[in-house]
Amino acid sequence: MGRSKRALITGITGQDGSYLAEFLLKKNYDVYGLVRKTSHFYYANIAHIQHNLKLLQADLLDPVSLMNAVMKLENIDEVYNLASQSAPGESFRQPIHTVEITGIGAQRVMDVVHDMMPKAKFYQASTSEMFGWVKSIPQNEETPFNPANPYAAAKLYAHNIAKIYRKSYGMFISNGILFNHECVSEKTPVIVRNKSSGLISIKRLKDIKNPHLKGKIVQQWAVSDLEIWDGRNFVSLNLVTATKRKNIDDFKCKIVNTRHGAVNVTNHHNMFLADGIKVKARDVKVGEKLLHGIYPNNNEITVVSDEEAEFLGMMVGDGYVGVDGKANFSNNDSNIRKRFEDLWLKVAQGKVKLQRYQTEFGGVTCRFVLSGNREYLKYVGNEIYVGGYKKVPDRVLNAPRKAKLAFLGGYNCTDGLKANKCTYEFKCFKTNSDLLLQGLLFLISQTTEQDFNITFEEDEKYYGYYSANLLSSTDNKIKEMEVKKYMAKNTSQRETSLITGISRTFIRKIQNGGSAETIHHFSKSKDEVKKTLYHKTQPMWLYDLETSSGKFMAGVGNIIVSNSPRRGLGFVTQKVAYAAACAKLKIKTSEYLNEEGEPIFENYKVKLGNLDAKRDWGFSDDYVESMWLMLQQDKPDDFVVGTGETHTIGELCNEAFSYVGLDYQKYVEVDPRFVRPTETGPLVADASKAKKILGWQPKTNFKELVKMLVDANVARLK
Structure with a gap:
């Protein structure tokens, strides 16, 4: 088997860098990242995968640090340059700094790759901001560039240098012109x-x-x-969102x-x-x-007698309670019925009446009709049912260990697998209620601690059945002792097997001097x-x-499973989503600050620039796939990547605030300080080339993106 591919990412701690790192790790890459000495403040985006990354310190402003970092690397296959000063508005305040990082810094990375790893494929992150005062709508790879801010000009410099290096040095460099991007x-x-x-x-x-x-x-x-x-x-x-499918x-x-x-x-x-x-x-x-994961530790808050816990277990197994409190219990085993009758008397001073009736298959079923305490049965019905499905009562989930075992015993004697001749009590649970099975496994985790194997089986009538085969590491030792007992009596293998239900292979192993295994060596990964x-x-x-x-x-x-997206609060998408979350939670003044050092949301207001500016916003998690696809081609090229859907910042505000049930006009103010000296024209992507050659498609639409951003910010604030 060949070695894993190796990729180097600059800007790995940012939104796009973190999503790209996740994407490449999933494809079994060895992922290296360049980070500045001060960027440890921003490791939150990669904290969950940092143990799988190899991080090296370097600064795009310092070519020596870049060379020293790259000298430590061998056989890098792909380089993704995502590092930049990426706020267009900020670029007017710090134009030289923006050009140094975003333009000259990108060239420094290309120089190091050309000198030290010339066979590596290179991805340069360009931007839709380069189109600036647009000449045509929508924009594709042939649309002339006309940058309207220092950030866009710096990006265009890097974009053109990439094309020059591609042609002059034969380097594999692809430019990705990405539009804005973000159950x-x-x-x-x-x-x-x-x-x-x-x-x-x-x-x-x-x-x-x-x-x-x-x-x-x-x-x-x-x-x-x-x-x-x-x-x-x-x-x-923090937040629950229901969406009609x-x-x-x-x-x-x-x-x-x-x-x-x-x-x-x-x-x-x-x-x-x-x-x-x-x-x-x-x-x-x-x-x-x-x-x-694992189940929570034992929780002992409620008090339930062992008799009532066992009774509840039997009712969950073979009982029925109507909304009016009428109840019955069906079971053909006379011993089980007798035990149930005794428990019903002890728990609620109730009585039973036996009925027998024919089943549709010609058999006879025995059923107890319960009487004597209708109000208690109504209470039990509310405890063991939800939406027509059985469940473990909360009183039992929070009861002492002994009561939990009693409930399991009551349920198991009525509805658990008993035909299997294993020596342990709880062997298999099968039910059409996933809620019930999860409760049973919760109890098992806090009592017998048996391992389990879950299977879902589709069913036309009842949707499906969930079963859990329960295992025991001690069962084989018990069986070994049982076999040795019959060995001492000179009982044959065949007779021992018939009496105990133990396989003759196992019996033969013990008779030949072997011993039982306490671990299921041949079981597959859980x-x-x-x-x-x-x-x-x-x-x-x-x-x-x-x-x-x-x-x-x-x-x-x-x-x-997972939930939530990442983007710095300096970006207008996150600023709007954050403000909507603050308004939703009735936070008067926010903790986080804007680029002017003021609270983003202050006195129930968020200050923005031009609300008529139009952008093509997409989801970063969708876009990183296009970056990778560009470097899997036989020849380098440039590609426009976007959704093809444009919205104004005002529409963004309306979508975010209306999502939380509010009118954005009551919370949004236009502040001249945040209006760019020059504004780009309507930016909207024509990604036809990327779709045709790369086979790439955006998966997240504008409304879904805004929802994810607002939800994530509500969670951030809770």
Whole structure:
């Protein structure tokens, strides 16, 4: 097998650099990044992947530091120059500094690559700002450049130097002229904790906040009273957004099933590979390893008697409670019925009446009709049902270990697998309620601590079934002791197997002097994807959560999924999104400052420049793929990359503030200090060439981008 490709990124701590690093790591690159000595303040964008990166100190203003850094590298295949002073407005205040970094700095990087790694392919980040006072609309690779600010002029210098070096030295250099750039099924179970009481619950997303069917297509709620489990810790749940599912590929839900989890997510939702690299759900394949967490530690707040816990477990297994409190319990095992009758008497002083009735298959089913305490049964019904599906009551989730075991015992005797002759009690749980199975596994994690293997099976009538085969590291030792007991009696292998249910292969191994293994050596990796599928029944609503850690554990088992975009608050997109978030949360004056050193949001106002300026805004996570694709071609070339959709800054304000239910005109002021001395014309990309040659397409539209930016800023402020 050949070595991994190696890439060097300047500007790796920025928005585009961090997304590009994630993208390349996913493709198994060795990724190197150049950082300034002072840029450690801005490592937040790469903190989650920093352990997979190799960072070297260098400054584009200092050619010696560049050479010293590059001398430490060998066999670099691709260089991506993304570093720049990238604020057009700021470039008027510091034009020389902007030219030094953005223009001359880019040339210094090209010189070092030409002298020390001439075979490396080079990507130069150009910008739509170079079109400036535009000559035509839309703009493509043949549109004349006419820069309208020092930043654009510096970028154009670097762009032209790249073309000169390409032609004069035969270097592989491609210019990317990028325009401005920047969910989970409703039934997905998550583990939450009430901030005031500390009580843990397992809820479907739609039960945290339920959208109005006749309401807006996108509905949003700020959350202040709940924390959510992110696989390692309880973290703040800041925002819940419900979106009515669109009939497009990005919003198609995909079930991803590993041995330790099953989750239903949209194609465009970010999941994590095992090493922390983000990957779109559509790209997750069988055999890949995903990031998993663990269940929370034992929580003992409530008091439940062992008898009531066992009774509740039996009701969840084979019981039924109507909204009026009428209840029954169906089971054909007379011993189990007798135990249930005793528990019902002890717990609620109730009585039972036995009924027998014919099933549709010609058999007979025995059923107890419960009487004696209707109000208690109504209470139980509210505890064990949600939306017609069974669940583990919150009282049990927060009870002492002994009560949790009693509930598991009650459920297992009615609905657990009993035919398997394993020596441990809990062997397999199977249910059509993912909420219930997640609760059962939660209890297992805090009691027997058995390992498990989850499988989702599609079903036409009941959507599907979730099953968890439970394993035990101690079971083989118990079986070894059992075999040795019969060996002492000179019992044959065949008879021992018939009596105990233990395989003759295992018996033969012990008889031949072997010993039991306490670890399942042949079991496959639990974090490996074993199945993916698109169910024909798709959810009506999709949910997006904003958490303080940027991730949360979702579905059955312990798969971790992601949420949130990155861009400095000096950019107009983030400034507007941040202001909308402040207004939403009723923050009068913000902590973060603008380029004038004043609060971005002050006295419920945000100050902006020209609201009529038009831009083509897209999502950086979409655009980094185009950078990579340019360097996979046989010949270098220049490409325009953008959405082809243009909006004014005023439209950006309207979209951001209306998204949180507010009128932007009450919060936005035009300040002459933020109006550029010269404004560019309407910038809108004609990316036909990139689409045709690179096969690239933008995936995130304007409304989705603004939503992501606002959501991320609300989470930042909570």
